[in-house]
Amino acid sequence: MKVEIIELGDRAAKFVLSGVAPAFVNSIRRAMLAEVPTLAIDYVNIYDNTSVLFDEQLALRLGLIPLITDLDSYVLPSECSCGGEGCSQCQVSLTLSAEGPKTVYSTELVSADPSVMPAEVVPLIKLSERHRISLEAIARLGTGHDHAKWQAGIACGYKNVPKITISDECDACGMCVDACPRGVLVIADDVVKVVDERACSLCRLCEGVCELNKIYDVIKVGTHPDSFIVTAETDGSIPIRELITRSAENISDRAEALDGYLSVIDMEMEMDHHAT
Amino acid sequence: MGYRCVRCKQPVEIDYEYRGIRCPYCGHRILLKERPVKIKRVCAE
Numbered sequence: 358m359k360v361e362i363i364e365l366g367d368r369a370a371k372f373v374l375s376g377v378a379p380a381f382v383n384s385i386r387r388a389m390l391a392e393v394p395t396l397a398i399d400y401v402n403i404y405d406n407t408s409v410l411f412d413e414q415l416a417l418r419l420g421l422i423p424l425i426t427d428l429d430s431y432v433l434p435s436e437c438s439c440g441g442e443g444c445s446q447c448q449v450s451l452t453l454s455a456e457g458p459k460t461v462y463s464t465e466l467v468s469a470d471p472s473v474m475p476a477e478v479v480p481l482i483k484l485s486e487r488h489r490i491s492l493e494a495i496a497r498l499g500t501g502h503d504h505a506k507w508q509a510g511i512a513c514g515y516k517n518v519p520k521i522t523i524s525d526e527c528d529a530c531g532m533c534v535d536a537c538p539r540g541v542l543v544i545a546d547d548v549v550k551v552v553d554e555r556a557c558s559l560c561r562l563c564e565g566v567c568e569l570n571k572i573y574d575v576i577k578v579g580t581h582p583d584s585f586i587v588t589a590e591t592d593g594s595i596p597i598r599e600l601i602t603r604s605a606e607n608i609s610d611r612a613e614a615l616d617g618y619l620s621v622i623d624m625e626m627e628m629d630h631h632a633t
Numbered sequence: 634m635g636y637r638c639v640r641c642k643q644p645v646e647i648d649y650e651y652r653g654i655r656c657p658y659c660g661h662r663i664l665l666k667e668r669p670v671k672i673k674r675v676c677a678e
Contacts, residue, residue, distance in 0.1 A: 403673045412675045420677025494677070504678055 363555075368590060370597045373518060373555075375584040382515045382585045388604035389510035391501035394433055395594040396426040396449065396473060398506070399499070404491040408457075410482050419453075419494050420506045422463045423476040423592035426498070428603070430472065433498045443495070449473045451494045457484025466494065476593030509600055512590040517580035519557035523549050526573045533563035533576055549576070555586060635667040 359375040374382055401416040408415070437447035451466040451473070460483045463475035473496065482490065501508035521541065527549050534542045534549065539556045542549055542563060561578050569575040591600050636645045638656040645656055645664055655662050 398677045401675050401677055403675060405668075407668070412673055416675040416677040506677070 363586070366597065368593055368597055369588070370590075370601065371586065371588045373584060373586055374515075375518075375581075377583060377585070379585070382587060384608050385587065385601075385604055386513045386515060386589075388607045389513045389589055389600055390508055392607040393509050393595070393600055393603045394426075394428065394498045394500050395507050395509040395592075396424040396431065396496045396498055397504075398422065398424070398451070398494040399448075399497040400495050402493040402495070404493070406490050406492070408482055408484055408488045408490055415482060415490070415492075418479075418481050419492075420504075422466075422479050422481075423594045424496055425472070425474050425476050426509075426594045427472050428498075428595065428599070430470075431498050433500075443497075448495050448497045451496060452492070453481075453494065454491045455484060455489070457488035458486050459484055461490065509591050509594050510589060510604070511592050512588065515585045515587040516559070517582065518584035518586055519554055519559055520579045520581050521551045521554055521557060521563075522577045522579070523551070524573060524575050524577075526569060527575045528569060530568070532566045532568070536562040536566040538562065636664040637667055639663040639665055 358377050359373075361373040361375070362370070363373065364371040374385075398416075398419045401412075401419055403412050403415070406412055406415060410418075431449070432447050434441035434443070434447045437444060439447060441447070450469045453461070453466050455461045455465060461481045463477065463479040463481060465481075466475060468474055484490070499507035501510070529544055529547050529549050531544055531549075534544055538560065539553075539558055541551060541553055541557045543552050544550070557578065559578060559580065563576050564570055564578055567576050589597060589601060591597050595603075634647070636647060637643070638645055638659060638661050640661040640663070641656060641659040643656065643658045644667070645658075647654060647664075653662075654664060656664065
């Protein structure tokens with residue numbers, strides 16, 4: 358397996374994975390979406406709400422706020438020593454108190470743990486004259502399996518690395534260059550050349566407009582079957598580098614667990630065989 | 634369950650024997666349900 362990083366920022370990354378099966382890339386994508394835990398508001402204790410939003414709507418909006426998460430400081434409630442009842446190891450409290458007229462933003466949430474704070478400035482509610490909200494929100498770790506609010510990875514996807522071949526029969530008429538929406542093809546020195554193969558969206562418009570393509574395979578858009586361009590983005594709760602490494606660790610852990618189960622089954626089958 | 638008249642802002646107790654809702658002070662027929670004074674726990678989903 359070979360990894361080539363194309364772009365790497367705080368919240369988004371693009372890289373090429375070569376020498377792997379599509380199933381492996383898909384498992385990375387699925388792990389990024391649903392297996393990496395993150396903090397999100399799980400329930401809200403509402404003391405007062407005289408705003409125009411129902412308590413449930415307000416709680417839903419609070420739940421979808423991405424919270425900056427230090428995954429080494431918190432554990433999943435199911436794995437906590439408190440048994441999921443709620444302690445400083447598995448949950449954090451955030452309070453919000455505001456009175457109108459004003460627009461309340463997510464940054465006005467006051468956290469009991471200063472390292473846990475909203476990752477984005479999200480408008481929560483618009484308060485008018487005499488409108489007031491006062492609440493305590495409890496954030497817990499969870500995974501995207503349970504609810505989309507715990508989904509750290511967003512816009513995670515992959516595509517095969519495109520492979521464009523242009524044969525010598527090409528007369529450089531320029532039809533394919535005009536048809537390409539991504540500007541992948543150019544004419545240089547009376548020859549059609551590929552300038553940025555990875556930008557190709559595999560739309561095959563170039564193949565369709567080429568008159569010579571009806572006789573010969575002049576221009577052919579294909580893919581490398583074992584190379585993939587992976588794009589991933591986080592909601593800001595954890596850095597993209599951590600999201601990718603943790604998703605890979607998750608796959609490794611699950612593969613090891615599966616290996617353990619299979620070895621137990623093997624042992625049982627061998628014991629049955631010897632018994633008979 | 635407490636209600637408050639929208640027009641005169643007086644607290645109103647509903648008489649369920651009487652077939653109709655009306656403020657006993659001003660006769661207005663629109664009453665708002667008062668929010669109970671207790672902490673309400675709501676699931677964020």
